[in-house]
Amino acid sequence: MIEVKGLVKNYGSTRAxxxxxxxxxxxxxxxxxxxxxxxxxxxxxLITGYLRPDAGxxxxxxxxxxxxxxxxxxxxxxLAESAPAYPEMTVGEFLDFIAAMRGxxxxxxxxxxxxxxxxxxxxxxxxxxxxxxxxKGYKQRVGFAQALLHDPPVLVLxxxxxxxxxxxxxxVRAIIRQLAAAKAVILSTHxxxxxxxxxxxxxxxSRGRVVVDETPEALHARQPGARLDExxxxxxxxxx
Amino acid sequence: MSQIPPLFQRExxxxxxxxxxYVFLAVFLLASVGLAFFVSxxxxxxxxxxxxxxVWHTWLxxxxxxxxxxxxxxxxxxxxxxxxxxxxxxxxxxxVLAKFLAAWAFLAAGxxxxxxxxxTAAWLGDPDWGIIAASYCGSIxxxxxxxxxxxxxxxxxxxxxxxFVLGLFVNLVLVFLGWSVFNGVLAAxxxxxxxxxxxxxxxxxxxxxxxxGIVDPKDVMFFVSLGGLCLFLNxxxxxx
Numbered sequence: 001m002i003e004v005k006g007l008v009k010n011y012g013s014t015r016a017x018x019x020x021x022x023x024x025x026x027x028x029x030x031x032x033x034x035x036x037x038x039x040x041x042x043x044x045x046l047i048t049g050y051l052r053p054d055a056g057x058x059x060x061x062x063x064x065x066x067x068x069x070x071x072x073x074x075x076x077x078x079l080a081e082s083a084p085a086y087p088e089m090t091v092g093e094f095l096d097f098i099a100a101m102r103g104x105x106x107x108x109x110x111x112x113x114x115x116x117x118x119x120x121x122x123x124x125x126x127x128x129x130x131x132x133x134x135x136k137g138y139k140q141r142v143g144f145a146q147a148l149l150h151d152p153p154v155l156v157l158x159x160x161x162x163x164x165x166x167x168x169x170x171x172v173r174a175i176i177r178q179l180a181a182a183k184a185v186i187l188s189t190h191x192x193x194x195x196x197x198x199x200x201x202x203x204x205x206s207r208g209r210v211v212v213d214e215t216p217e218a219l220h221a222r223q224p225g226a227r228l229d230e231x232x233x234x235x236x237x238x239x240x
Numbered sequence: 241m242s243q244i245p246p247l248f249q250r251e252x253x254x255x256x257x258x259x260x261x262y263v264f265l266a267v268f269l270l271a272s273v274g275l276a277f278f279v280s281x282x283x284x285x286x287x288x289x290x291x292x293x294x295v296w297h298t299w300l301x302x303x304x305x306x307x308x309x310x311x312x313x314x315x316x317x318x319x320x321x322x323x324x325x326x327x328x329x330x331x332x333x334x335x336v337l338a339k340f341l342a343a344w345a346f347l348a349a350g351x352x353x354x355x356x357x358x359x360t361a362a363w364l365g366d367p368d369w370g371i372i373a374a375s376y377c378g379s380i381x382x383x384x385x386x387x388x389x390x391x392x393x394x395x396x397x398x399x400x401x402x403x404f405v406l407g408l409f410v411n412l413v414l415v416f417l418g419w420s421v422f423n424g425v426l427a428a429x430x431x432x433x434x435x436x437x438x439x440x441x442x443x444x445x446x447x448x449x450x451x452x453g454i455v456d457p458k459d460v461m462f463f464v465s466l467g468g469l470c471l472f473l474n475x476x477x478x479x480x
Contacts, residue, residue, distance in 0.1 A: 048327045051480050070329050078327040084320035086250070088257040100246035101328045146324070 001026050001154055001184035006056030007046050009039075016042045018208035019056065024184045024201075026153070029176065031199030031216075032188040035236050039208040040188040041081055044156050047186070048078045061153050074102075077152040081159050083143025087132035091123055091142055094131060095149065102150040117145040120175065137168040144175065155179070157187040161194065173198045192228040195219075206236040243330045244338040251312075251342035260311075261346070268304050268350045272296060273357060282357070288365025293357055294375045294451045298415050298444050301386040306407030308347050309390030310400045312339050313478070317398035332478045336471055340384075340391050347383045351376065371453035378450025378459070382443055385463040386411050388470035395477040411443070418442025 002024040009017040017039045024030045034040050045051040047058045049069030057064055063071035085094055095117065099110040118124055121141040126134060131142060140160065147155060160176070161169045169191075176185060177198055189195070195202050195216050202219050204212035212219060212235055223231050255261035272293065276282045280292025316322040325335060361367045390407035397403050416422040418439045427435040439445050446459040 045323070050323055050327050070331065073327055073329045076327070080320060080323045080327070082320065084324045086254070086321055087319065088254065089250075097246060097250045098328070100249075101243060101330065103329075 003059040008055035034205035077147035092127040121145040247338035288367040305386035310403040313395035314403040388467035392470040418444030
């Protein structure tokens with residue numbers, strides 16, 4: 001469902017993403033790991049069509065992002081880092097706006113989709129509250145609701161559990177697990193326990209390159225008995 | 241272009257979700273009508289016309305167009321919502337037009353709210369409605385050109401204040417070029433033909449005719465092309 005082929009992105013003279021390739025199939029939850037600045041977020045932004053790659057491409061549900069980025073965006077739900085949303089809008093107004101932008105224009109169609117994600121992300125209590133007054137956990141859930149509103153076959157989530165307390169983390173993971181069966185999901189994280197908790201595949205990226213692409217079990221098997229962060233440190237030593 | 245209505249609506253109502261709209265409209269009306277009353281001597285002039293109101297618009301917009309336009313793109317960049325916006329299925333052109341039209345409608349509302357002044361002139365005397373209509377059209381058209389400049393400047397920065405100052409500066413230059421005092425200085429330095437040519441690029445030179453009731457296609461074309469050029473560059477400035 002997601003096919004990434006040789007993506008390259010330069011920022012000035014620094015190469016942020018250097019020939020990243022992988023595929024994600026339906027039902028897979030791909031954990032995207034790497035030190036800060038390794039190119040995780042940039043790769044995700046390239047897949048969503050927000051940034052234009054300098055070379056290579058990504059194909060999402062059959063649509064090439066360099067040729068038809070609008071079609072890619074229709075097929076994809078994206079939660080950007082720290083879940084940006086318009087702070088002066090209420091949750092209800094914001095979801096109504098997203099629904100209209102996603103092509104649900106009649107009140108009935110909007111109400112149906114908004115009702116669905118509000119239930120899924122437990123937002124009933126804050127519908128009339130402005131987004132700037134929400135706690136971090138609620139803000140993150142609003143970001144989720146926004147990404148899920150059009151029921152996209154592909155989800156790209158940039159650090160979906162960052163800054164949440166342990167209960168909220170569990171809740172977010174439960175939502176992802178619940179959705180994943182019918183979707184292809186990429187999520188980035190630097191919480192290594194998250195890999196064991198929900199991912200069925202792991203990619204470690206270091207200095208813009210993929211250094212590991214395997215199942216969590218295979219990753220553990222690299223250094224039997226070692227903790228995940230030790231394995232991670234060995235693999236990404238080049239970044240230090 | 242089907243994405244313009246929901247974006248327009250969000251942006252236009254966005255002014256009213258914060259105190260921005262109310263402060264802006266109150267101060268704009270105080271300043272514009274105040275100048276007409278106290279400096280142009282609306283009542284003492286003994287003239288049933290709004291000339292004393294419109295004559296200040298080239299100067300007023302220097303400050304008020306950047307105030308309305310500075311947030312258009314700078315705010316989206318700073319708060320990260322630009323990423324949200326451009327991972328929705330919307331083209332840069334649609335987004336630029338929708339945001340511009342919303343801000344323009346807001347400015348136009350500010351201008352049209354001076355209508356009690358026109359009613360007062362009609363009650364006290366017998367104004368030429370053709371001239372008043374041409375002046376309102378010219379003023380709104382000119383406001384659009386000022387605003388397009390400010391929208392472009394806002395897209396070049398992530399800081400609203402920088403956007404404001406840049407918009408103010410460029411518009412001030414465009415006013416100065418046609419201001420008789422400054423043009424006299426230019427004529428002393430350059431040959432008269434060069435000074436005249438430069439004056440042609442000024443808001444001032446193209447607005448005067450409207451306040452006399454003359455709608456010259458050349459003046460209309462000036463504002464439309466200046467606005468169009470700025471919005472085109474605005475789209476380019478959003479390329480990532």
